[in-house]
Amino acid sequence: MTKSERAELLTGLLSQVDLTPPERYLDKFPHELSGGQRQRVAIARALGATPQVLLADEPVSMLDVSIRIGVLNLLQNLKEKFDLAILYITHDIASARYFADTTMVMYAGQIIERGPSEMVTQHPAHPYTRLLIASAPDPDQLTGRDSRPAKGEPPSLITPPSGCRFHPRCPFAMERCLTTTPPTFSVDDGQEASCWLYAEDATLEREAAFGVHQ
Ligand code: SF4
Incomplete structure (x- = not known):
């Protein structure tokens, strides 16, 4: 590839991630860019491989809140423009709702709930997902959605707890949670949770836990 071909390729990639005019960024070093600009360069580098799938691991967690939305919107636009599949990994479940069609919640290395993002975030089924969402700051829910905090520490993945x-x-x-790993139960249309509370014979325990029939 000649120098001019390389420059053309790079300016094209920089334009794709809205770093314009691209010529201004071609010769810059990382320390001369802001956090958001560096993240856009990282996305441009990934696009250089003409991928079908992008793995975006905490792409906005280090950015100021004010510029996170810009990077998420960029990824959303690229997803549609290039028909990309994006696996978005985050601890910020609110941004998952904004960004992802489908959300999978993991705990201690296992997927414990999955479903349409709207369902998982608005009607979480698994106790861990409920606590996760209840712990997210929400000015409309100043008292919290679940007053029972999770006790203890995340478990060792080398010697994980038995059962659930x-x-x-x-x-x-419950008793069986201590000894037997829960299978995945269907909760609602497309929503699944790995929790014994959704077993057919656990209706009473489920109602006692959540206060309503679910
Ligand atoms: S399986 Fe048991 S311990 Fe695990 S989340 Fe459900 S109720 Fe809690």
């Missing part, structure tokens, strides 16, 4: 890995911290743990 969340049982040492779960306010609803």
Whole structure:
């Protein structure tokens, strides 16, 4: 590839991630860019491989809140423009709702809930997802959605707890949770949770836990 071909390729990639005019960024060093600009360069580098799938691991967690939305919107636009599949990994479940069609929630290395993002964030099923969402700041919910905090620490992945890995911290743990790993139960249309509370014979325990029939 000649120098001019390389420059043309790079200016094209920089334009794709809205670093314009691209010529201004071609010769810059990382320390001369802001955090948001560096993240856009990282996305441009990924696009250089003409991918079908992008793995975006905490792409906005180090950015100021004010510029996170710009990078998420960029990824959203690129997803549609290039028909990309994006696996977005985050601790910020609110941004997952904004960004992702489908959300999978992991605890101690296992997927414990999955479903359409709207369902998982608005009607979380698994006790861990409920606590995760209740712990997110929400000015409209100043009293919190679940007043029972998770006790304890995240478990060791080398010697994880028996049965349900969340049982040492779960306010609803039952006898079987301590010994037997829960299978995945269907909760609602497309929503699934790995929790014994959704077993057919656990209706009473589920109602006692959540206060309503679910
Ligand atoms: S399986 Fe048991 S311990 Fe695990 S989340 Fe459900 S109720 Fe809690």
